[in-house]
Amino acid sequence: MGKINGQEAFFALLRAGLWEKEVQLAPFGEIDFEQVQRLAEEQSVVGLVAAGLDHVVDVKVPKKDVLQIIGQTLQLEQQNQAMNYFIGVVVEKMRKVGIYTILVKGQGVAQCYERPLWRSCGDVDFFLNNDNYKKAKEYLIPLASHVDEEGVASMHLGMTIEPWVVELHGTMHSGLSSKIDKALDNIKEDIFNRGDVRSWTNDATQVFLPGVKSDIFIIFTHYLKHFYKGGLGIRQICDWCRLLWTYKDSIQQSCLGITLHSMGLVSEWKAFGAFAVDYLGMPLDALPLYDNSPRWHRKAKKISKFVIEVGNFGHNRDLSYYGKKSYFMQKVISFSQRIGDLLRHASIFPLDSIRFFPRIMFNGLRSAIRGE
Numbered sequence: 127m128g129k130i131n132g133q134e135a136f137f138a139l140l141r142a143g144l145w146e147k148e149v150q151l152a153p154f155g156e157i158d159f160e161q162v163q164r165l166a167e168e169q170s171v172v173g174l175v176a177a178g179l180d181h182v183v184d185v186k187v188p189k190k191d192v193l194q195i196i197g198q199t200l201q202l203e204q205q206n207q208a209m210n211y212f213i214g215v216v217v218e219k220m221r222k223v224g225i226y227t228i229l230v231k232g233q234g235v236a237q238c239y240e241r242p243l244w245r246s247c248g249d250v251d252f253f254l255n256n257d258n259y260k261k262a263k264e265y266l267i268p269l270a271s272h273v274d275e276e277g278v279a280s281m282h283l284g285m286t287i288e289p290w291v292v293e294l295h296g297t298m299h300s301g302l303s304s305k306i307d308k309a310l311d312n313i314k315e316d317i318f319n320r321g322d323v324r325s326w327t328n329d330a331t332q333v334f335l336p337g338v339k340s341d342i343f344i345i346f347t348h349y350l351k352h353f354y355k356g357g358l359g360i361r362q363i364c365d366w367c368r369l370l371w372t373y374k375d376s377i378q379q380s381c382l383g384i385t386l387h388s389m390g391l392v393s394e395w396k397a398f399g400a401f402a403v404d405y406l407g408m409p410l411d412a413l414p415l416y417d418n419s420p421r422w423h424r425k426a427k428k429i430s431k432f433v434i435e436v437g438n439f440g441h442n443r444d445l446s447y448y449g450k451k452s453y454f455m456q457k458v459i460s461f462s463q464r465i466g467d468l469l470r471h472a473s474i475f476p477l478d479s480i481r482f483f484p485r486i487m488f489n490g491l492r493s494a495i496r497g498e
Contacts, residue, residue: 132161139178141407146240150184159191168437169360172198173244206243214331225261228253234335238368249291255318259296300351302482309389313340338373356467374412400426428474
């Protein structure tokens with residue numbers, strides 16, 4: 127019973143922190159707060175759970191559990207402040223040498239939260255047009271302590287500029303289907319050639335972000351990619367929810383629906399919409415194209431089971447074989463995990479799992495051949 131109560135309490139606190147609303151924990155009985163904290167860490171939502179604890183109105187949470195989460199949250203604040211400073215410095219330096227970039231995901235979407243510094247930070251992701259992508263590589267590689275193998279086809283390059291991981295994106299391709307990637311290429315055109323941008327004033331630096339319409343699909347397709355490729359976490363869905371909530375009055379549902387149909391992702395939108403409502407407390411008036419049919423709630427339950435099991439970016443996966451096995455064996459094990467995931471996803475999205483399977487396998491094999 128403790129395990130069930132711990133998971134239910136985790137979601138209750140997460141909802142309270144996500145929307146800054148009161149929460150009652152007494153209905154869950156005796157709560158295993160160690161499990162609550164473990165789930166918060168696995169899903170990279172410690173700050174949201176900490177915010178939720180601020181809104182508990184009916185029970186007194188054990189002091190030791192509160193102090194542990196507060197300690198982690200204070201560290202999170204410091205990390206976010208340091209990352210924001212780093213982003214400001216790098217953007218200014220690139221701008222001075224004629225490199226113009228869009229910040230995607232991460233610290234940009236964090237500004238949609240009530241407490242941006244309490245969102246778990248990840249990598250620094252820069253989205254660039256073709257010319258600026260090449261120039262950014264030339265400028266940043268000499269500053270890096272480590273540079274990953276470049277994904278040539280996807281125009282993706284990761285590097286470490288201590289202590290941060292910086293990723294350059296020349297496309298936002300999902301690698302799931304040509305229809306999705308074609309729509310994402312159109313979104314790239316909207317951003318770089320048609321001015322669909324917004325900005326965030328990061329201290330004294332103006333940092334450009336995708337426009338709301340474009341950002342919705344960048345974040346949505348990004349977390350779908352991780353869902354189909356084995357590493358989706360709740361934090362990524364929370365980002366989507368907060369973006370939709372923050373700009374709910376300016377979103378054109380008809381345009382959103384047209385793009386979703388062009389991508390062939392209406393089913394995914396409705397299923398994850400049901401998950402957002404059922405588990406994250408997403409307000410219905412901020413969720414375009416919400417469908418209350420029972421089938422979507424059944425799919426939401428399966429989604430919940432999967433994300434709790436794998437953790438954010440595959441946190442709970444056994445990756446001990448990396449560094450111990452040969453490159454070939456690493457790819458074999460990874461391939462077998464991917465097959466298992468796709469079989470599970472087929473019970474949620476049967477047609478799309480079949481549709482995406484060839485592209486996922488092709489991209490995996492191509493990366494293996496290239497040693498990426």
